[in-house]
Amino acid sequence: MLRVVTLVKYTPDPTGDVGFADDGTVDRGAVDGQLSELDEYAAEQALRLAEAAGDAEITYLTMGPADAVGALRKALAMGGDRGVHILDDALHGSDVIATSRVLAAALSRLDYDIVLCGMASTDAGTGVTPALLAERLGVPQLTYAQRLTLKDRTVQIERETDVAVETVEAALPAVVSVTDRSGEARYPSFKGIMAAKKKPVETWSLADLKVPGDEVGLAAAGSATVSATKRPPRVAGPKIVDEGEGGVALADFLAAQKFI
Amino acid sequence: MSHVLVLVDAPEGELRKSTLELLTLARRFGRPAAVVFHEAKTATVEQLGRFGAETVYVVDDPAVRDFLVAPKVDALAQIAGGLLESGDLAGVLTGSSPDAKDVAARLALRLGSGVVTDAVDVEAGDDGQPVAVQSVFAASYVVRSRFTTGVPVIAVKPNAVTPEEAPVQPAVEQVQVSLTDLAKSARITSRTPREASGRPELTDASVVVSGGRGLGGAEAFALIERVADQLGGAVGASRAAVDAGWYPHSHQIGQTGKTVSPQLYLAAGISGAIQHRAGMQTSKTVVVVNKDPDAPILELADFSVVGDLHEVLPQLSQEIDRRRS
Numbered sequence: 001m002l003r004v005v006t007l008v009k010y011t012p013d014p015t016g017d018v019g020f021a022d023d024g025t026v027d028r029g030a031v032d033g034q035l036s037e038l039d040e041y042a043a044e045q046a047l048r049l050a051e052a053a054g055d056a057e058i059t060y061l062t063m064g065p066a067d068a069v070g071a072l073r074k075a076l077a078m079g080g081d082r083g084v085h086i087l088d089d090a091l092h093g094s095d096v097i098a099t100s101r102v103l104a105a106a107l108s109r110l111d112y113d114i115v116l117c118g119m120a121s122t123d124a125g126t127g128v129t130p131a132l133l134a135e136r137l138g139v140p141q142l143t144y145a146q147r148l149t150l151k152d153r154t155v156q157i158e159r160e161t162d163v164a165v166e167t168v169e170a171a172l173p174a175v176v177s178v179t180d181r182s183g184e185a186r187y188p189s190f191k192g193i194m195a196a197k198k199k200p201v202e203t204w205s206l207a208d209l210k211v212p213g214d215e216v217g218l219a220a221a222g223s224a225t226v227s228a229t230k231r232p233p234r235v236a237g238p239k240i241v242d243e244g245e246g247g248v249a250l251a252d253f254l255a256a257q258k259f260i
Numbered sequence: 261m262s263h264v265l266v267l268v269d270a271p272e273g274e275l276r277k278s279t280l281e282l283l284t285l286a287r288r289f290g291r292p293a294a295v296v297f298h299e300a301k302t303a304t305v306e307q308l309g310r311f312g313a314e315t316v317y318v319v320d321d322p323a324v325r326d327f328l329v330a331p332k333v334d335a336l337a338q339i340a341g342g343l344l345e346s347g348d349l350a351g352v353l354t355g356s357s358p359d360a361k362d363v364a365a366r367l368a369l370r371l372g373s374g375v376v377t378d379a380v381d382v383e384a385g386d387d388g389q390p391v392a393v394q395s396v397f398a399a400s401y402v403v404r405s406r407f408t409t410g411v412p413v414i415a416v417k418p419n420a421v422t423p424e425e426a427p428v429q430p431a432v433e434q435v436q437v438s439l440t441d442l443a444k445s446a447r448i449t450s451r452t453p454r455e456a457s458g459r460p461e462l463t464d465a466s467v468v469v470s471g472g473r474g475l476g477g478a479e480a481f482a483l484i485e486r487v488a489d490q491l492g493g494a495v496g497a498s499r500a501a502v503d504a505g506w507y508p509h510s511h512q513i514g515q516t517g518k519t520v521s522p523q524l525y526l527a528a529g530i531s532g533a534i535q536h537r538a539g540m541q542t543s544k545t546v547v548v549v550n551k552d553p554d555a556p557i558l559e560l561a562d563f564s565v566v567g568d569l570h571e572v573l574p575q576l577s578q579e580i581d582r583r584r585s
Contacts, residue, residue: 014515015534018397038516097369119358119516125396126377127358128365131329135366140445141329144358146509156449160510162357162461163271167450168328174446180516181509222374223412226391226404234546234560241553242567247575250547251583253563257545259467259491259524260580 002056002150005112006046007103008075010068011036011123018123023218024225025093026123033067035074038118040185045148045178046116047079047186052150057081061106063091063099069201076196077188083201084110090206093218096124100132102216105209107137114155117177119144130177140170146181262350263343264290265336266313267363269355273298275307277464280423282353282416283311285382287426289390290350293317294430295339297324297332305430312426319435323444329359330443333366338437340371344411351390351412353382356519364415373410380521380542381420390414398534399541418463419521454510460494462511466523467493468543470513471501472536474529474551474569478506483573484528490580496520496540498530514539528569532557549573 012018016031035043043060050056058080062071065087072083086106094102107115115137120127134141145157153172158165188196206213214220240249254260264286268279279294286292293315294308300318308316319335336352343349352367354360361377368375381393385406392414394403462468469488471481481495488495497507499514513520515535525543530536532555540546541560548557548564549572558564565572 014398014538018400020401020403095374096365097375100369122515123397125515126361126365128361128375128377131362132365132369134330135333135369138442140442141362142446143328143362161271161359162463162510163454165452165454166448168446169449170446222368222409223376223392223405223407226385226406228401228403230401231395231399234541234562236559236564237562239553239558239561239564239566242565242572245575246549246565246567246572247577248579250549250563250565250572250576251579253547254491254524254576254580255583257524259545260583 002049002053003111003113004046004049004056004058004116005107005110006042006058006060006075006080006116007129008039008043008060008062008071009036009121010034010062010064010071011121014122019230020228023093024228025218028065033070035071036118036122038120038122038180039071039075040078041178041180041182042116042118043075043078043080044183044185048183049114049150059084059110061103061110062086063102072201073196074188076199077193078186079192082199085201085203086209087203088206088213090213090217093221094216095221095223096126096128096132097222098216098220100129100136102206102209102211103129104133104136105211106204107133109209113172114150115175117175119177119179130175134175137175140174142168142170142174143177145176145178148176148178148182261290262348263293263315264350265340265343265352266292266294267332267336267352267354267360268294268296268308269357269360270296270298273301273304275304276461277423278355278418280311281418281421282355283308283313284421284424285416286353287312288382288384289388295319295336297335300432305432309430310425310427311423312428313430314428316430316432317435318432319437321437321439323439326448327444328446328448329362329366330446331437331439332363333370334439334443335435335437336363336367337370339435340367340411349411351414354415356415356417361415364413368410368413371410371413373413374407375413375415376405377415379414379416379420382414382416395542398538417519417521459488460492462494462496462518463520465494465520467491468496468513468520468522468524469493469526469528470496470498470530471507471528472498472530473500473504475501475506480570481507483569486577487526487573490577491524493522493524498536527557528573530557531555532560
């Protein structure tokens with residue numbers, strides 16, 4: 001059986017007015033949360049792998065406050081079997097290093113052949129969690145896949161860098177992250193949404209994972225926010241309506257700014 | 261002052277402007293030492309020295325090219341470990357490409373350090389320790405962070421600073437790395453180089469001219485390319501234009517593409533969804549050509565023309581030619 005664990009994150013709607021709480025962490029109460037859009041691509045790839053394998057189990061794993069269970073329910077509505085929610089007040093303010101520690105502890109408790117992630121979250125957006133998980137779990141990292149195939153126990157991805165298109169191969173178990181070009185994510189059907197309500201979701205605490213609470217969270221973070229300042233909004237400059245001379249006016253502006 | 265390791269990202273062996281920027285930033289809180297992952301040509305060493313690299317570590321191991329990310333982590337951990345033993349490491353700076361960020365994060369984990377990615381500047385704090393500056397939430401906030409554990413590891417975006425020369429004669433040190441099995445577990449089985457466009461690299465360019473859905477088709481990118489060439493700029497594209505197959509993904513600007521911060525950003529036929537703005541909002545000057553007077557991108561524009569880009573851009577090109585002749 002192919003065991004797939006897909007990481008999902010509940011993030012503030014990026015079109016909302018996202019800001020910071022007094023302690024320098026992302027204010028998750030101010031804007032509605034949702035399954036991070038980029039994680040939908042990971043969920044989609046998990047479903048495709050499972051469909052191709054036939055005998056497979058998909059577990060979604062998330063870490064976050066109580067409402068983060070919303071990410072699990074949305075993903076489960078797309079398909080898959082069960083969810084695990086790591087929920088513990090001591091996690092508040094964890095940096096990416098601590099986050100990877102907790103997720104790695106949970107992954108070690110789950111059995112997995114392949115760990116699937118989105119390319120980055122839509123809030124903090126560091127994009128390095130997959131690499132950190134590979135480092136901690138001691139398995140290959142195959143990151144930024146725009147195409148993913150699995151043959152026997154070998155995973156192959158295609159990825160694009162600044163200068164080349166690369167093919168990368170590794171034996172399972174492995175951590176794979178996929179981009180928004182890996183394949184359109186399916187919409188949950190009504191049947192899927194109803195079925196998701198009955199799928200099992202377990203809640204794990206730090207004690208369950210044997211991770212000491214004082215080694216994660218804001219106080220244990222490797223960096224501390226000195227200041228978070230809202231940038232003044234850009235003030236729009238002159239707007240002209242083209243009546244046949246728009247290109248000339250644009251050239252005038254660029255010349256005045258010394259670009260021509 | 262202690263050394264600051266600077267990871268040189270030069271896939272073709274040619275130094276990029278962003279490496280010179282990292283060397284310049286490193287001097288704010290230490291003495292730069294460059295790490296190159298290819299044969300060290302004399303010209304490369306000289307240029308690294310001109311921008312202040314006192315040491316050039318050379319890791320010329322084919323595994324770096326044959327396996328993804330992890331060999332570089334092994335090499336940097338070995339070099340950093342040596343410097344740490346003598347208490348001579350003030351920090352590590354890398355670029356902000358996906359692979360460079362992954363290297364930074366894995367290295368930070370091994371060094372027991374904090375890591376900050378996508379920094380737009382690095383300042384020296386009152387205590388001489390680096391303060392990383394980030395621009396977050398589609399550039400609506402500026403966040404400053406200091407480090408509380410280990411040696412600061414910072415992944416910095418291009419265009420953070422204007423490179424400044426500080427000539428020294430670098431010592432060149434060849435490094436033999438003993439690689440772990442894990443480092444050789446994700447094998448790069450093929451690599452197809454992208455065709456060179458002859459234009460500047462998107463993230464380094466001081467002028468970017470971008471096209472979106474409003475172009476209406478792939479052929480209209482010729483209008484964008486013409487203006488880009490006239491201004492010595494790079495060509496960008498919105499996700500809509502890339503998804504439509506009009507221009508290669510490597511030119512996509514936005515949340516899931518490249519982030520650019522040029523002196524001039526010209527957006528034609530781009531409405532300016534938040535995902536696009538996240539990739540260009542820190543541009544110094546923004547000019548817009550768009551048919552829709554209510555397009556969100558107009559809110560960011562220092563100058564905008566509401567009109568048909570198929571009329572406005574050719575006229576702009578003609579005007580540039582006329583003024584230069």
